[in-house]
Amino acid sequence: MSLPGRRLGDDHRSDGNLKASDLGKRDLRARDVRGRDLRPCNLRDNRAVSSALPPSPSVDPTHPADDLGGRFRGPYSPLTPTFAAQRDTADVQTRTLALLEQLIARPSVTPDDAGCLTLIGERLEVLGFRLERMDSGPDDFRVHNLWAVKDGSDPSAPRLVFAGHTDVVPTGELARWTSDPFVPTVRGGQLYGRGAADMKTSLAAMVVAAEDFVAAHPHHAGSIAFLLTSDEEGPARDGTVVCVEQLRQRGERLDFCIVGEPTSVERLGDTVKNGRRGSLSGKLRVMGIQGHVAYPHLARNPVHQAAPALAALAAMTWDAGNDYFPPTTFQISNIQAGTGAGNVIPGEVVVDFNFRFSTESTPQGLRERVQALLEEHGLEYQLDWTLSGEPFLTPVGSLSAALSAAIAEETGVATELSTTGGTSDGRFIARICPQVVEFGPLNASIHKINEYVPLDQIAPLTRIYCRTLEHLLL
Numbered sequence: 384m385s386l387p388g389r390r391l392g393d394d395h396r397s398d399g400n401l402k403a404s405d406l407g408k409r410d411l412r413a414r415d416v417r418g419r420d421l422r423p424c425n426l427r428d429n430r431a432v433s434s435a436l437p438p439s440p441s442v443d444p445t446h447p448a449d450d451l452g453g454r455f456r457g458p459y460s461p462l463t464p465t466f467a468a469q470r471d472t473a474d475v476q477t478r479t480l481a482l483l484e485q486l487i488a489r490p491s492v493t494p495d496d497a498g499c500l501t502l503i504g505e506r507l508e509v510l511g512f513r514l515e516r517m518d519s520g521p522d523d524f525r526v527h528n529l530w531a532v533k534d535g536s537d538p539s540a541p542r543l544v545f546a547g548h549t550d551v552v553p554t555g556e557l558a559r560w561t562s563d564p565f566v567p568t569v570r571g572g573q574l575y576g577r578g579a580a581d582m583k584t585s586l587a588a589m590v591v592a593a594e595d596f597v598a599a600h601p602h603h604a605g606s607i608a609f610l611l612t613s614d615e616e617g618p619a620r621d622g623t624v625v626c627v628e629q630l631r632q633r634g635e636r637l638d639f640c641i642v643g644e645p646t647s648v649e650r651l652g653d654t655v656k657n658g659r660r661g662s663l664s665g666k667l668r669v670m671g672i673q674g675h676v677a678y679p680h681l682a683r684n685p686v687h688q689a690a691p692a693l694a695a696l697a698a699m700t701w702d703a704g705n706d707y708f709p710p711t712t713f714q715i716s717n718i719q720a721g722t723g724a725g726n727v728i729p730g731e732v733v734v735d736f737n738f739r740f741s742t743e744s745t746p747q748g749l750r751e752r753v754q755a756l757l758e759e760h761g762l763e764y765q766l767d768w769t770l771s772g773e774p775f776l777t778p779v780g781s782l783s784a785a786l787s788a789a790i791a792e793e794t795g796v797a798t799e800l801s802t803t804g805g806t807s808d809g810r811f812i813a814r815i816c817p818q819v820v821e822f823g824p825l826n827a828s829i830h831k832i833n834e835y836v837p838l839d840q841i842a843p844l845t846r847i848y849c850r851t852l853e854h855l856l857l
């Protein structure tokens with residue numbers, strides 16, 4: 384998609400960043416002598432073509448993403464006084480870290496929740512959230528899901544949802560961990576433990592942010608919700624997708640969603656995902672006739688027949704991408720043929736391939752083009768497709784503006800919007816929520832041995848979430 388009426392350029396990038404010397408100056412009022420426009424948010428994709436935000440967030444009033452009955456009040460000035468800004472950093476750190484350590488100590492390998500949702504639910508219930516368990520799936524793979532809502536004082540005001548997962552991937556070989564993955568351990572300025580980055584720090588920060596927000600603004604206008612699952616890392620069949628369907632059926636309103644996936648690359652806040660590419664896989668079986676290599680006229684070599692078709696697929700331009708997405712890519716991951724003998728023409732060749740596709744292509748369109756090309760090459764084939772994720776995209780709007788403003792206020796970092804990387808539960812939530820972004824701490828160690836989160840990202844993350852609530856729900 385493109386931005387109607389506005390072409391994003393990178394002419395604002397250079398002065399959109401605060402100087403390094405600003406970092407650590409938490410009192411935002413100290414910055415107001417600069418008289419700077421807020422330009423906290425850059426767009427980025429694989430082609431590195433983009434692009435910074437125009438001087439104010441590019442909000443298209445006709446776009447449904449911002450159809451909040453005129454409630455959008457951005458752009459958010461970095462001078463906006465917030466409660467989060469005044470909160471003592473050491474106190475925020477202590478409370479977030481304590482909850483984070485409790486979560487890491489629960490070995491919640493997919494689909495096990497190990498009591499994480501009960502712990503979080505208890506914290507939210509005290510704040511006045513209504514809890515609803517939406518557990519799903521068979522007994523031998525029971526998935527734990529929690530939907531929790533705290534209404535605001537104004538029913539017409541927006542609802543912001545914090546979404547995430549309590550499950551973690553398996554530890555891998557325990558002997559390779561420096562400390563027990565389920566005993567949170569501080570070493571060298573980092574907190575180690577399975578799930579520290581993906582994504583228990585975000586969960587703890589979201590809960591403490593909600594606590595601080597409600598304490599400071601007991602009569603907040605907008606409502607807050609949590610949508611949490613214990614199966615994001617696994618098959619993800621009974622997790623968020625099931626909850627989304629239930630919420631859709633009863634017409635629940637979701638205006639904004641922040642998924643707590645770890646998106647930061649080098650510094651906290653440098654990257655927010657505002658979409659993800661889709662993923663479409665194919666298993667292609669090209670049939671020939673097996674025979675002796677010395678008698679090819681009695682056989683039909685499927686490798687020879689498939690090779691030109693595969694070369695054509697690999698060379699094909701599928702689309703040109705757009706302002707938010709790089710062009711769609713086609714990649715072959717496996718090819719298998721042959722009996723192992725050097726004198727046998729194989730009877731078939733099996734090819735696995737995958738598309739990572741932008742919003743310029745559709746799964747149906749890609750399927751049709753592949754099939755047309757295979758027909759053109761006169762192949763006898765079978766083709767099985769698996770669609771593992773539709774793409775989603777949140778154009779620049781009030782949520783990305785509020786979040787990037789909060790990041791700039793808290794860290795001085797100019798955020799870039801990105802649609803790179805794998806899939807996440809954001810793809811499901813986007814079905815019922817017009818604005819979905821992902822934001823969390825450093826992702827360098829996710830799924831690895833010795834997963835960690837930098838200690839100095841914990842309190843700022845809580846405060847960024849809290850500031851975002853303040854920007855959108857007051």
Ligand SMILES: [Zn+2]
Nearest residue numbers: 581582615644
């Ligand atoms: Zn994750």
